[in-house]
Amino acid sequence: MITLIGVNHFTGPEIAGVSAGLVVLGMGLITARCKGPISGWPRSAWPYLALLATIGVIKCLLLATDISASVLITGKAVSWQPLASPGLALGIVLGLVLWANRRGDLTKELSQGPSQGHTQGYGAEWVHRSWKPLATIFFFLLMSQALLKGGFLTGFQAGLSQLTSTSLIPVAAVLASLSGYVTGSNIGGNAIFMASLTHLPVPNTNWLAAIQNSGAGHGALGSLSILALITGLAKSNRIEEAGLIRFGFWLVCVNTVLVATMGSLLIAFFGEG
Known part of the structure; x- marks a missing residue:
């Protein structure tokens, strides 16, 4: 939490999450190291460490140079x-x-046995373990985009505008959690319901936006797409x-209950500004 607040204050939100993840990872490694030697863990987990380092380097470069704005793909409704x-x-x-993998340096197992046959077997294992989580993520994202682009959420906004401020808070929390659960992403969930909530004719739209962001x-965390990714990695x-x-x-x-409760308490104590 301290890392998130500090990095977000001094550099912005671009690398706050990655920095917090690195701090948590470092604390976990220090704790595990104090309890005893970490046998073989860094070697088997090097792709994850490389991914964290790559994300950090790219985020820092983009933050320092703003080179990402020079390469822009613009569509009818979105820019990428x-x-x-x-x-x-x-x-x-x-x-x-x-x-x-080609050099036989990925794990100790890859360096044993016939190189070509073992590599082909390892590639087949990759396909077997990855197709289910990737397909789950793809179809859930496709469903969320169909809801968003097809105009199916217009009725939701009309119905929400008829609710009172008190009853709107738990409904917003449920919709926020549902959007995150369906898309498996905080950003994807916000893309579905954030605009509908912030354009409601009520005085506490800032609080509703915070509830949406937290709920999504x-x-x-418990979405099927994320769980499919976890089970694929763990060979469950x-x-x-x-x-x-x-x-x-x-x-x-x-x-969802916690987000709705905290949202209600915050609005009750700090008002509807």
Whole structure:
């Protein structure tokens, strides 16, 4: 929390989340190191460390040079800056992983046995473990964009405008968590409902925007797309997948209640400004 507030204050929100993640990772490594040696962990986790480092370097370069604005792809309704996309860091690290895989330096297991056959088997394992989470993420994002671009949310905004300020808070929390749960992303969830909430004819739209942002982020924690990614990485079986999905659903429900409660208390104590 201190890192998020400090970095956001001095440099802006671009690298605040990454900086907080690095601090948490460092604290975890220090704690684990104090309890004993970390046997083999850094070698098996180097792609994740490389991804964090790549994201940090790219964010710092973009913050210092603003070069991302020079490469802009503009459509009818949206604009996209490829150099500011998270896919850039993922692509760089993926290239490093493939290069290390070809050289037999990815893990100790890759250096054993026939190189060509083992590499082909490892590639098949990648496809087997990645297709389900990638397909889940794709179709959930496709569904959210269909709701957004198809005009299906116009009725939601009309209905929300009829609610009182008191009843609007829990409804906004539920919609926020639902948007994060469906998209698996805080940004994607905000893209669905943020505009509808901030244009309501009520005096506390700033609080509603905060509720939407918090609810979408907490809803994304238990989303099916994120859980599919976790189960794919962990090689989970069907029983473990079902248990994790139930846990994620109840986690989102509890977080929704907490967001609605805290939003109501904040508005009650600090007013409807």
